[in-house]
Amino acid sequence: MAVADQAQRLRDLVRGDLPGAEERPAPGPVLAPPPDDRPSAAPAQPSARVARASTDSPAPERSPRRAHVIAVASGKGGVGKTSVAVNLAVVLAGLGRRVALVDVDMGLANADVLCGVKAPFNLTHLLASPRRKLREIAVNGPGGFKLIPGANGIGEMADLPAALVDRLIAQLSLLESQCDFVILDAAAGINSAVLAFAGTADTVLVVTTPEPTAMTDAYGLVKSVLRRSPLSNLYILVNQVEREIQGKEVHQRLALVARRFLQREVGFAGSIPFDRCVGAAVRRRVPFCLDAPGSRASLAMQQLGAALVRRTQAASADSGRASRRGFFARLGEWLKRPASSDR
Ligand SMILES: Nc1ncnc2c1ncn2[C@@H]1O[C@H](COP(=O)(O)OP(=O)(O)OP(=O)(O)O)[C@@H](O)[C@H]1O
Ligand SMILES: [Mg+2]
Numbered sequence: 001m002a003v004a005d006q007a008q009r010l011r012d013l014v015r016g017d018l019p020g021a022e023e024r025p026a027p028g029p030v031l032a033p034p035p036d037d038r039p040s041a042a043p044a045q046p047s048a049r050v051a052r053a054s055t056d057s058p059a060p061e062r063s064p065r066r067a068h069v070i071a072v073a074s075g076k077g078g079v080g081k082t083s084v085a086v087n088l089a090v091v092l093a094g095l096g097r098r099v100a101l102v103d104v105d106m107g108l109a110n111a112d113v114l115c116g117v118k119a120p121f122n123l124t125h126l127l128a129s130p131r132r133k134l135r136e137i138a139v140n141g142p143g144g145f146k147l148i149p150g151a152n153g154i155g156e157m158a159d160l161p162a163a164l165v166d167r168l169i170a171q172l173s174l175l176e177s178q179c180d181f182v183i184l185d186a187a188a189g190i191n192s193a194v195l196a197f198a199g200t201a202d203t204v205l206v207v208t209t210p211e212p213t214a215m216t217d218a219y220g221l222v223k224s225v226l227r228r229s230p231l232s233n234l235y236i237l238v239n240q241v242e243r244e245i246q247g248k249e250v251h252q253r254l255a256l257v258a259r260r261f262l263q264r265e266v267g268f269a270g271s272i273p274f275d276r277c278v279g280a281a282v283r284r285r286v287p288f289c290l291d292a293p294g295s296r297a298s299l300a301m302q303q304l305g306a307a308l309v310r311r312t313q314a315a316s317a318d319s320g321r322a323s324r325r326g327f328f329a330r331l332g333e334w335l336k337r338p339a340s341s342d343r
């Protein structure tokens with residue numbers, strides 16, 4: 001497609017005036033599945049507090065199944081990936097799930113800062129020494145999840161030598177049998193590591209805000225992921241909305257363009273309101289779901305967590321997933337592909 005056509009498409013995307021945009025039905029509830037492949041789920045009922053949610057929820061399965069891996073990604077930086085990843089970890093742990101959050105933003109890892117924890121070691125140490133073990137670098141995150149602190153400034157994971165990739169994957173894959181959920185906090189943009197995470201994770205949350213630049217970049221990410229990994233489970237999560245309808249409108253526009261130009265469906269994970277409690281919690285270095293559990297942003301996160309639990313319970317009945325190879329095995333293979341191949 002000509003560059004001019006692409007530019008026009010992006011302008012149409014952010015204006016929302018592509019022909020037929022208004023004809024689409026409103027997207028469904030949080031984590032509404034793409035219409036072609038999954039039954040619809042009932043809307044999530046937000047629980048009042050994370051703490052209460054843990055007692056209200058059914059006992060989690062303790063099966064030997066592999067963890068469900070959720071990659072949190074975005075096109076534009078600063079849209080709220082780390083906030084979402086950390087608070088989703090808190091919510092899922094509050095629902096009684098075994099959760100690990102891996103900070104895979106190799107350029108600007110900062111999940112430990114948002115969690116208010118001091119981590120003596122991180123992924124850099126795991127990479128630096130063959131004797132270093134995952135359990136030595138994992139720290140207890142607030143709310144009961146395990147945090148694997150990220151490396152800073154070691155460059156792209158996809159550029160690591162094969163031996164280091166093997167070492168990293170061998171250690172990280174331990175999480176798969178020990179957890180119900182593994183959440184990956186990825187870097188912004190479309191570097192090859194992000195495409196690897198998004199292309200191999202079980203669920204990808206593409207975080208955007210209603211800002212035109214964030215939406216345009218979110219579409220760029222969606223396009224790059226789907227071109228390389230057409231079967232990816234992509235969901236748009238709209239952060240910092242002023243009204244709930246805004247989130248639905250953003251998803252509608254992105255989903256419409258993906259449908260028209262990529263012939264793929266992109267689900268809706270819901271929206272999170274702009275809420276002053278988020279910034280205040282960041283300054284206090286406490287996840288906002290613990291700092292202000294009754295806030296609108298926290299309720300939205302609880303809704304997302306509950307929807308993810310429902311979806312994965314439904315998926316556990318699907319024997320197809322159980323027979324698939326684990327996420328980290330798929331990731332390792334991807335990362336070791338020659339750079340010339342279409343990652
Ligand atoms: N729902 C929200 N309401 C208000 N402020 C928010 C909300 N979500 C995120 N923020 C603010 O946006 C800032 C950036 O958030 P965060 O660090 O999570 O973004 P990010 O996408 O991880 O950034 P990066 O691309 O640099 O990794 C935070 O300081 C936080 O205060
Ligand atoms: Mg971040």
